[in-house]
Amino acid sequence: MGARVSIGDFAVMTGLSRKALRHYHDIGILEPAEVDSDTGYRFYDTGQVDHAHIIRRFRSLGMSIPDIKALLSADDAATRTEIITTHLEQMEVQLQQTRDSVGALRELLSPVRTPALxxxxxxxxxxxxxxxxxxxxxxxxxxxxxxxxxxxxxxxxxxxxxxxxxxxxxxxxxxxxxxxxxxxxxxxxxxxxxxxxxxxxxxxxxxxxxxxxxxxxxxxxxxxxxxxxxxxxxxxxxxxxxxxxxxxxxxxxxxxxxxxxxxxxxxxxxxxxxx
Known part of the structure; x- marks a missing residue:
């Protein structure tokens, strides 16, 4: 158990905005350690910082919320590795598609040319x-x-x-x-x-x-x-x-x-x- 911190401090520590933290609370992947029943203020535990960093990093890499939920709830390393590997393979496919699109766009910078044959x-x-x-x-x-x-x-x-x-x-x-x-x-x-x-x-x-x-x-x-x-x-x-x-x-x-x-x-x- 770490120290209790306000949502503002937790946002600074994790790079997650207030809006993002509220959203992740609502969907159940990053719940506050405590919610004040009178004010509704959210408080987090410093022990949740790594958890928040994982969510932010994988969201920035395009991982879906369901996959992040599965990753965070997985009890064994093999399951976590499989989820991450699958996402990496999807990213490689998307990267190749992006490269192909860039090549096609570069080609469009030149007018249509009549082939010699x-x-x-x-x-x-x-x-x-x-x-x-x-x-x-x-x-x-x-x-x-x-x-x-x-x-x-x-x-x-x-x-x-x-x-x-x-x-x-x-x-x-x-x-x-x-x-x-x-x-x-x-x-x-x-x-x-x-x-x-x-x-x-x-x-x-x-x-x-x-x-x-x-x-x-x-x-x-x-x-x-x-x-x-x-x-x-x-x-x-x-x-x-x-x-x-x-x-x-x-x-x-x-x-x-x-x-x-x-x-x-x-x-x-x-x-x-x-x-």
Missing amino acids: IAVRHEPALAVWSVGATIETSEIDDWFAVTLSTLRDAVATAAGAPVAVVPGGLYDRALFLESQGEATMFVPAPPSATPPAGVRAEVFPAAEYAVLRHSGGHDGIDRSYGALGTFANEHLISRQGPIREHYLGGSLADPTAFTTTEICWPILGTSTPPG
């Missing part, structure tokens, strides 16, 4: 197996994973074994404009096979595209779209219609770890890009 390409008619849906843009990641798995399973069943495929997607412009629209994922149709229920067989007609390869994951793909669209509208004749993507670099072991997204912007006619 934009190809004008004729895509021949293609027989595919496909799955389509009307989706919200917020749902696209989940839809992508489920639909890709459906198509891969369908092709594997037809071939009698897992087969490496290069999937692609068609995305209606309404998805970009209205945040809801038609999306279709496809794979080249296996020869002499009938698709299972839920998968349709169709033939994409031949079409002309301006094509750009975006390396890496989805991060920064908006810049690639901006560069490709700028090129298509400044040097070619942009055509309305869905945007086509091809996903390259996946493997049987990790089919969703694509290294490159090939973005295909529909155009009218075929011409040689300006040098």
